[in-house]
Amino acid sequence: MGLSDAEKNRLLGELEAILDHIARLQKVDTSTLAETAQVGDLVNVMRPDEPEEPIGAAAALRNAPVTDGNYFVVGAIQGVELDA
Amino acid sequence: MTPRTITELAAALRDGSTTPRALLDDAFAHVDRTEKELNAYLTVTRELAELQADAAMRTLADHPDTASPLCGIPMALKDVLCVDGIETTAGSKMLRGFKPPYTGTAVQRLFDAGAVCIGKTNCDEFAMGSSTENSAYGPVSNPWDIERVPGGSSGGSAATVAAGSVPYSLGTDTGGSIRQPAALCGVVGFKPTYGRISRYGLIAFASSLDQIGPFTRTVEDCALVYAAIAGHDPRDSTSDPRAVDDPLAALHTGVAGMRLGIPREYLGEGTEPGVRAAVEAAFRVLEAQGATLREVSLPSTDVALSVYYIIAPAECSSNLARYDGVRFGNRVERPSLTEMYLQTRGAGFGNEVKRRVMLGTYALSSGYYDAYYRQAQKVRTLVSQEFEAVFTEVDAIVCPTSPSVAFTMGSRDDPLSMYMCDVVTLPANLAGVPGISVPCGFVDGLPVGLQVIAPRFEDARVLRVAHAYEQATDFHTVRSPYAREAA
Numbered sequence: 001m002g003l004s005d006a007e008k009n010r011l012l013g014e015l016e017a018i019l020d021h022i023a024r025l026q027k028v029d030t031s032t033l034a035e036t037a038q039v040g041d042l043v044n045v046m047r048p049d050e051p052e053e054p055i056g057a058a059a060a061l062r063n064a065p066v067t068d069g070n071y072f073v074v075g076a077i078q079g080v081e082l083d084a
Numbered sequence: 085m086t087p088r089t090i091t092e093l094a095a096a097l098r099d100g101s102t103t104p105r106a107l108l109d110d111a112f113a114h115v116d117r118t119e120k121e122l123n124a125y126l127t128v129t130r131e132l133a134e135l136q137a138d139a140a141m142r143t144l145a146d147h148p149d150t151a152s153p154l155c156g157i158p159m160a161l162k163d164v165l166c167v168d169g170i171e172t173t174a175g176s177k178m179l180r181g182f183k184p185p186y187t188g189t190a191v192q193r194l195f196d197a198g199a200v201c202i203g204k205t206n207c208d209e210f211a212m213g214s215s216t217e218n219s220a221y222g223p224v225s226n227p228w229d230i231e232r233v234p235g236g237s238s239g240g241s242a243a244t245v246a247a248g249s250v251p252y253s254l255g256t257d258t259g260g261s262i263r264q265p266a267a268l269c270g271v272v273g274f275k276p277t278y279g280r281i282s283r284y285g286l287i288a289f290a291s292s293l294d295q296i297g298p299f300t301r302t303v304e305d306c307a308l309v310y311a312a313i314a315g316h317d318p319r320d321s322t323s324d325p326r327a328v329d330d331p332l333a334a335l336h337t338g339v340a341g342m343r344l345g346i347p348r349e350y351l352g353e354g355t356e357p358g359v360r361a362a363v364e365a366a367f368r369v370l371e372a373q374g375a376t377l378r379e380v381s382l383p384s385t386d387v388a389l390s391v392y393y394i395i396a397p398a399e400c401s402s403n404l405a406r407y408d409g410v411r412f413g414n415r416v417e418r419p420s421l422t423e424m425y426l427q428t429r430g431a432g433f434g435n436e437v438k439r440r441v442m443l444g445t446y447a448l449s450s451g452y453y454d455a456y457y458r459q460a461q462k463v464r465t466l467v468s469q470e471f472e473a474v475f476t477e478v479d480a481i482v483c484p485t486s487p488s489v490a491f492t493m494g495s496r497d498d499p500l501s502m503y504m505c506d507v508v509t510l511p512a513n514l515a516g517v518p519g520i521s522v523p524c525g526f527v528d529g530l531p532v533g534l535q536v537i538a539p540r541f542e543d544a545r546v547l548r549v550a551h552a553y554e555q556a557t558d559f560h561t562v563r564s565p566y567a568r569e570a571a
């Protein structure tokens with residue numbers, strides 16, 4: 001995420017204040033607690049292995065900023081290295 | 085004539101005293117009159133609404149007895165809910181012009197019931213905020229006082245119901261984003277049990293916490309909308325397959341003999357005196373209805389805020405990685421791919437989103453994962469266990485929805501003070517339990533909300549308690565100035 005110097009300076013102060021507040025979490029004894037990644041009790045949910053109608057290339061590409069035929073177009077992947 | 089409820093409008097559509105087209109014209113006229121001050125809508129979907137109203141007219145003519153009570157009735161959707169071909173921005177510049185290629189499940193269920201969608205409502209960017217001041221398209225005003233916020237993040241959905249433009253709307257609640265704006269706007273707002281409403285077609289913020297739910301004027305209307313959208317959906321793997329209890333079956337059975345708990349931590353120092361007085365008066369009303377009230381304790385309430393502000397940003401930083409300017413959304417063109425990513429995300433996201441992406445990325449980074457994210461997940465278990473323990477002693481919890489009434493725009497520019505708005509709503513998201521806010525009084529003309537929370541999958545119980553309270557009081561019949569103007 002590209003941030004300007006002014007943004008970086010502002011975020012630094014804000015994130016420090018938030019992290020200071022959040023630090024109270026470290027005081028909780030969690031030695032006997034398991035982690036909660038989700039509140040439900042569903043595990044390994046699978047749908048029937050049957051083919052469904054796909055969304056289709058035209059719909060999938062409809063919102064892309066730049067396309068070429070059935071492809072998304074992006075700049076050179078090695079651009080940063082080459083620029084440097 | 086005061087703005088009417090779904091129940092009243094459904095009867096009027098069947099006795100011939102109104103038509104879907106007439107209701108639609110009224111709704112659009114009201115939005116046209118009030119939108120300049122309120123800014124509750126990001127898109128008005130006139131063409132879609134007219135098609136849906138005409139289809140509803142035919143359904144009501146052909147099948148008046150079997151048509152859904154929602155058939156032909158105007159409503160609005162928070163702009164994080166995808167509708168095929170209708171611009172859906174999530175309140176962000178990043179998604180300006182984005183037209184989803186499909187409609188989400190909850191929305192489709194309303195459309196199948198004959199609902200008439202008049203527009204997409206304004207919200208905090210990607211649903212991150214408690215005041216709707218974080219929208220890239222300007223803040224929403226509270227219909228009770230336009231200098232004040234409507235709460236957030238579903239501020240537009242709450243404001244349009246409070247203003248009387250539509251009898252109901254959908255919002256989403258990740259840490260209180262339905263219940264808190266409902267309280268601040270004097271309407272009913274319901275976050276069902278996590279897993280009850282499919283999240284398919286909801287633009288994700290924090291997937292283990294997000295839940296869709298309705299804003300209405302009455303609890304009965306809330307039960308009607310909930311009944312239409314709840315239930316298993318194979319397209320959302322966290323959607324629960326258990327059968328949904330009919331929320332209307334026990335709605336009118338009252339609270340006599342029920343045990344209700346008041347968590348002492350939810351009426352702490354931060355609670356405004358007027359809010360405390362209104363909520364304590366509500367406790368006495370419930371007691372007079374035959375409920376037994378007692379104090380209970382949720383000791384980790386204080387640290388729940390910290391848990392939330394690690395888990396929600398962590399999930400957000402992962403979910404929002406998809407906005408990279410490649411497949412959808414806006415792009416800032418640069419010759420190299422990396423530079424394009426950086427500039428696209430830097431230009432497309434607002435301040436609060438950037439803060440949360442940074443915070444979440446930090447909490448998930450290898451050196452800090454155990455100290456922050458893993459620790460937060462463990463304390464989340466503790467928060468859930470405390471709810472479970474309390475629910476062995478009482479049937480439901482009653483408490484304030486928000487520690488304060490609607491505050492003045494711009495008055496909470498420090499992120500932490502804004503995060504404090506959610507201190508009594510976000511624990512329910514961490515535990516996945518259902519919660520509702522119902523109007524319970526006023527402080528200097530500003531609404532106060534009573535929150536009711538029950539165990540997971542006891543959504544019908546939440547609605548039953550809220551309904552019993554509502555029927556014993558008349559706060560839900562008091563209209564905002566904008567709704568009185570509509571009359």
